Amino acid sequence: MSWHEVTVRVRYQETDAMGVVYHGNYLTWFEIARTDWTRAHGFAYRAIEERGLLLPVVDITIQYKHPARYDDEVVVRCRIKELGPVRLSFEYEIARADEPDRLLVAGTSTHVWVDREWKPVRLSKAAPDIYEALSQAAERRE
Incomplete structure (x- = not known):
């Protein structure tokens, strides 16, 4: 099972008074990885949105096991x-x-997947090329 990876260097402003990465910043890093994953698979988010498709987050989970600290490369x-x-x-x-x-x-x-009026859409019908690319990536578990 392969993963798409991005590297982030922890900036000082991403840490809190305890000297560890503030918990909300991990969600930003999730988004960085997700948008980079999408681009790496041939579809930049901007191009998807230009086609009238949006992909809002409806649920998120996160488990914190160990802290990252200033200047760590993660x-x-x-x-x-x-x-x-x-x-x-x-x-x-x-x-x-x-x-x-x-x-x-x-x-x-x-x-x-929603349209510009925030109504759910079936990606397989609205953008079959994107759906096919995502399906192939999912089969490879990339």
């Missing part, structure tokens, strides 16, 4: 967890680059 891993014609879920892992097997954070995000 690897954010992302892949498709589940794919349906209306819903799409991703899973994520975050680890320090120098300790890739020591999980800092794990999580999932679930999204629903």
Whole structure:
């Protein structure tokens, strides 16, 4: 099972008074990995939105296991967890680059395809090319 990975260096402003990464920043890193994953599979979010499709988050889970700290280099891993014609879920892992097997954070995000009026759409009908590309990636568990 392969993951798409992006590397992030923890910036000082991402830490809190305890010297660890503020919990909400991990969600931003999830989004960075997800949008990079999408681009790597041939569909930039901007291009998808230009076709009238939006992919809002409807559910998110996150488990904090160990903290990241200022100037740590972390690897954010992302892949498709589940794919349906209306819903799409991703899973994520975050680890320090120098300790890739020591999980800092794990999580999932679930999204629903909607049009510009925020009405759910079946991606398989609205954009079959995108649905096919996502289906192929999901089969490879990338």
